[in-house]
Amino acid sequence: MKPDAPRRRRHRSRQGHRWIGLAAAFPLLWLALSGILLNHAATFGLNDRMVTSAWILRHYNQIPEGDPVGVLVGDRVVAGWNGLLFLDSKQIPLQGELQGAAALKGQLVVATDEEIGIFNGSDELVLELDELSLPGVPVEGISVQEGRLLVYSKAQWYRLSEDFFTSEEVPEIVSSLPPDLLAADHRKELSEAMQTRRAMPLSRVILDAHSGSLFGWPGWVITDLSALSLLVLTVLGLRLFPRPRS
Amino acid sequence: MTVFLLCGGGVFAAPGVYQKPSDFVKSSLGQIPATQAIKLTGAQQARVRAMLGKNYKSKSIRYWSAKGKTAYILEEIGKTEDITTGIVVKGGRIDAVKVLIYRETHGGEVARHSFTRQLRGVSLKSDLQLSKNPKNIAGATLSVRALTKLARLALYLETLK
Numbered sequence: 302m303k304p305d306a307p308r309r310r311r312h313r314s315r316q317g318h319r320w321i322g323l324a325a326a327f328p329l330l331w332l333a334l335s336g337i338l339l340n341h342a343a344t345f346g347l348n349d350r351m352v353t354s355a356w357i358l359r360h361y362n363q364i365p366e367g368d369p370v371g372v373l374v375g376d377r378v379v380a381g382w383n384g385l386l387f388l389d390s391k392q393i394p395l396q397g398e399l400q401g402a403a404a405l406k407g408q409l410v411v412a413t414d415e416e417i418g419i420f421n422g423s424d425e426l427v428l429e430l431d432e433l434s435l436p437g438v439p440v441e442g443i444s445v446q447e448g449r450l451l452v453y454s455k456a457q458w459y460r461l462s463e464d465f466f467t468s469e470e471v472p473e474i475v476s477s478l479p480p481d482l483l484a485a486d487h488r489k490e491l492s493e494a495m496q497t498r499r500a501m502p503l504s505r506v507i508l509d510a511h512s513g514s515l516f517g518w519p520g521w522v523i524t525d526l527s528a529l530s531l532l533v534l535t536v537l538g539l540r541l542f543p544r545p546r547s
Numbered sequence: 548m549t550v551f552l553l554c555g556g557g558v559f560a561a562p563g564v565y566q567k568p569s570d571f572v573k574s575s576l577g578q579i580p581a582t583q584a585i586k587l588t589g590a591q592q593a594r595v596r597a598m599l600g601k602n603y604k605s606k607s608i609r610y611w612s613a614k615g616k617t618a619y620i621l622e623e624i625g626k627t628e629d630i631t632t633g634i635v636v637k638g639g640r641i642d643a644v645k646v647l648i649y650r651e652t653h654g655g656e657v658a659r660h661s662f663t664r665q666l667r668g669v670s671l672k673s674d675l676q677l678s679k680n681p682k683n684i685a686g687a688t689l690s691v692r693a694l695t696k697l698a699r700l701a702l703y704l705e706t707l708k
Contacts, residue, residue, distance in 0.1 A: 348626070348689060349600065394604045394629070418605075426605040432569050433620065434582040434609060466582040502626065 311541065318537040325530035328523055335511040342504040351500035360515055361501060369488055370480035372402040378487050379411050381480060382495075386413065388424060390494035395429070399480045401443045405450055414439035417452070419465070428465060436461075436468040442477035451475050562628075562650040565658055568620045571633035571647055576613040584609045585707050598675055598699050599623065608704060616642060617708065619701045623693040625651045630693050634701040640670045641698055654690035666694070671702035 342348055352358070365383030372379045380387040381399025388411070397413030404410075408427065409420040415438060416431040432438045437454030444451040450461045451471060458471040483491065509515035513524030566574075573579050584607045587595060595603050604622060611618045616637045622629040628650035635643040644666045646658035656662060665681040672678055677699055683691050 343688065343692075396629075421606075428584065428607045429605045429609075431620075432567070433572060433579065433611070464584075466584070505626065 314537045314540040318534060318541060321530050321533055321537070325527050325534070328527035329531060332511065332524070332527060335507050338507055339504065339511060342507075347504040347507065348502050350503040352503050352506045353500045357506060357515075358501060369483040369491055370399055371483040371487060372399070372478060372480050374402050374404050374409060377402075377409065378483075379409075379480075380483055380487065380491055381413070382491065386411065387491060387494075388420070390491050391424070393418065393420070393424075394426060397439075400440050401477055401479060403443055403445045403450070403478075405445050406448060410443060410445070410450055412440050412443040412452070414441070416440075417443065417450075417465075430465055434466055442479060444475045444477040446475065451477075453477060562648050563655060563658070564648050566633070566645060566647050568631065568633060568647055571620070571645055572611050572618045575618050575633070575635045575643055576611060576616055578613055580611045580613045582609050582611060585704055587707075591707060594675065594703065595700065598703065599696050603700070610704065610708070612708075617705060619704060620647070621697045621700060623697050623700075625654055625690040625693045627651070630657070630690060630697075632694060632697050634697060636701055636705045639702070639705060640668050641666050641702065643667065644694065644698065646694070649690075651690060654684075654687035656684045656687045657690040657694050662691070663694075666698050669698060669702075671699060671706070675699060675703060677702075 338345060338347060365385060367383050369380050369382035369387075371381070378387075378389055379399065379402035380390075384396070384398065386393045386395045386397075386399060388409070393411065395411060395413055395416055395418045397415030400412045400414055402409065402411045405419075407422055409424075411418045411420065416429060417435065417440060418426050419428040419430075421427050435454070436452060436459040437457070440452055440454050442453035444453075444458075446460070449463070450465065452459045452461060452468070453475070458473075458475045459468040460471050461468050506515065510520075513520030513522075516523075569579060586607045587603070592602060592606070609620070616635050619634045619636070620631065621634060622631050624630070629648075630646060630651065631648035633643075633645045633647050634641060644663040646663065649655050649658055662681060662684060665679075666677075670678045677695065680695060681691060
């Protein structure tokens with residue numbers, strides 16, 4: 302080996318360290334900053350802060366499969382789409398597939414195969430009824446007769462009490478309005494609302510940005526290269542560490 | 548996994564059903580008693596909001612009572628999905644906690660008996676905090692927090708009956 306070889310090697314290491322460090326500086330800063338934020342997400346309230354930016358939410362592709370179905374109750378549209386329920390394009394906290402909806406004494410009743418929700422005039426969920434309080438599940442339809450809610454389940458109609466907690470069989474056949482495919486304009490409105498209103502917790506968005514997945518394959522490549530550059534910087538830094546003899 | 552997350556897999560993931568709510572009530576109380584409900588007043592809702600950080604999903608909360616025990620089926624969001632939990636209260640203390648339906652993709656460790664048994668015997672202090680908080684589970688922090696909130700809520704509801 303020539304006597305100036307260590308010096309040349311040191312020079313190459315320094316140059317490599319400098320330029321790789323410059324190229325990776327921003328991604329590494331982001332990884333460090335987002336890592337700290339994620340470690341203290343609860344302290345900073347990042348789990349409670351919601352991201353509503355449409356361009357970010359579109360990345361999450363939150364449109365369910367299949368066709369939405371709906372029921373018109375006066376001027377209200379109750380829609381169900383692959384297990385998600387909506388009232389005028391705003392998601393409501395019920396589970397199951399939509400089976401029907403009806404107005405009852407100033408309230409709105411929404412039925413899925415798993416449960417029934419009673420909403421007040423302000424669209425607040427007043428009461429949720431499931432298998433524990435219903436005469437039977439799956440619910441297959443609902444109707445309103447003489448100010449009382451009727452539920453169809455297991456080939457039988459039941460009339461619920463005023464407080465909804467007890468029921469009696471109804472011998473006669475009752476007509477009900479099943480959900481139908483949503484009209485094109487309502488479907489478009491629902492799709493747009495889902496893309497723009499399904500807010501995500503800020504911590505989730507930061508996590509995906511930290512891993513690079515939020516930005517698709519370019520994000521993964523940048524994150525991987527940043528991680529690799531950190532390894533290279535460490536090796537180059539170690540090579541620079543021994544001081545040359547003067 | 549990343550593709551799954553990008554496609555909103557958590558939102559449409561199949562839920563893990565550990566026990567049907569009706570089976571939980573029946574096994575806890577020996578029967579399924581008549582449904583009763585607590586209709587929260589404005590002041591009570593404010594206290595619930597202080598505990599949960601938001602209003603509970605419904606204004607009336609159902610419960611089932613028998614043999615000196617009361618069973619509540621409560622739901623709280625872990626990260627993005629509801630965790631359906633059955634809680635039995637007896638004499639102002641938690642008698643049993645069971646995760647019934649877990650819909651999140653991560654944090655299902657809270658459904659383990661080793662975690663839920665920590666809440667047994669816990670009561671509510673005057674500041675609406677639990678007499679003893681459960682230990683956190685790394686990677687399931689939000690689910691742990693959700694179950695802790697539900698335990699506080701069930702104990703608070705017990706004082707309203």
